Amino acid sequence: MSTARPEANAPTDPTRPPTPGEAGAAAGGADATGGVGEGDGLDARIVVRRGTFLLDVEVRVARGEVVAVLGRSGAGKSTLLRALAGLLPLDAGRITLAGQVLDDPRERRFVPCEERPVGVVFQDYLLFPHLRARDNVAFGLRSRLRQGRRGSRTEAESWLTRFGVGDLADRRPAALSGGQAQRVALARALVTRPRLLLLDEPLSALDTSTRTEVRTFLRGVLPTLSAPVLIVTHDPMDAEVLADRTIALAGGHQIAPAV
């Protein structure tokens, strides 16, 4: 239903992927098993050892919640993000997303990155430089959802339009400004309707004036997503403005529950 009429969903509920919602409703028993986010959000204890560095942190994000992970470089933010995305296996702990176990070393369970319903907006966006904006967004539709070329392009364009960059569909990333690239990257990450959205330093690569614009944009968009959102940032102000809740990381550990 969702794939048949993507535009029909668009105006009322732009970024809300219908499937997780339905899944959440179907798995109504989730409430019985635990509190907020147990059933359809993210519930993870992440332990990764890299040499002498040890990351050990618990992260819970409910559906529709935006959580920021705040820390200086070297605090383990990137490691956390890579572990959640499936680019790095856990050494211990467990990642559960929407009731599905994504990584659990004890059970020898590891869902590889390309099979995880996780969308990532990378720090410098990593838009494929040889593809136009439209094809960057369509990439996930073709590889993850196995859609055809034409259908995926049409859908990609509707997402670009939704984020106000529809007229830039023909541009290559080099011809996009930082703020535009951010929007394209967000569209690319959301188009496959992930059940978790990860944003890696979404504002750090922008200059001051663009920052304000993008921050306003994200503040408008992120709360409308039904998927849990995790933002990794070094900037307390970004965390405060964008997130409902903040987890502070230092030396691989959570230092204090945020206000």
Added chain:
Amino acid sequence: MTTDASLSWSGPPAQTGEPAGSDGPHPARRSGQRRETRKRVPWVLWLPGSIAVLFLLLPLVGLLIRAPWTGLAHLLSEKSVRQALLLSLRTSTESTVLSLVFGVPLAWLLARTRFPGHTLLRALVTLPLVLPPVVGGVSLLLVLGRRGLVGESLESWFGFTLPFSTNGVVVAQTFVAMPFLIVSVEGALNSSDRRFEDAAATLGADYWTTFRRVTVPLVAPAVAAGTALCWARALGEFGATITFAGNFPGTTQTMPLAVYLALETDPDAAIALSLVLLAVCVTVLVALRARWLPGTRLITRLRAGRTDPPATATATADTSMITAAEGGGDTHSDGSGGPR
């Protein structure tokens, strides 16, 4: 109010301290630096530099001056010349294809995997780059010759002999030229940003899709440059060819061999043949530059139209990445830009 304060507070560190910005110097600043140094270049460098230029260019000028322009058409229409040229073009193209088929996968393995003896293998594979081609030819004879380690079995089992045949020419040229392609592609793979492959994985692309739609397009310029380099090297191959394949007109006498032979009997013909080789190489070089040089790409990019000012660090990082790694897309925009 608080937002304003935060902006002025958080702006600067983001621009200086983040990896996105440190990827490469800002283009404008870079070119500025270059201009500055050019002004300060002392004569100690100018003088030897100029001598080097003269040294490299004078022989070519001499070739052009002494060329028998009037009899050129006649000289080049001779059958032996045509034969040698066609043989050269054919064998060097064949050895380039062989190099692509076997060299690109090897380059990928060397760049993307680690195994015991990796460093040693890498050194050995590129050995033909520094090995005198004659030594290469001798080694090939020892292995693939009629009484060679492998060659003997090849002949007794399949009745197939490589030395002193056209196939032998291809083998000799491939041996010498393939490392150029391997080095070129491996270097590009090593310096290409592997995080693009991570990004592809987060979008649900499996290994093969990523390789096909991301990895290869990103190093396409290097593959093209390496191919051209490989082809040119094969075209000019002399030592290994004459040692392993001999010098038989029509079957193994390639252009360089023909030039050398002609020099003893008919110097004018040697010059004419050299001119042909020179023309072929210049053509390849010009074609390469027009397509892959950063300068032309800048023009292409400007032509594509950038209405918004490139926003700081990210845009810069993206741009330099593209300059280094943009692939098939460039052919595309060149094609559409040409007719205009």
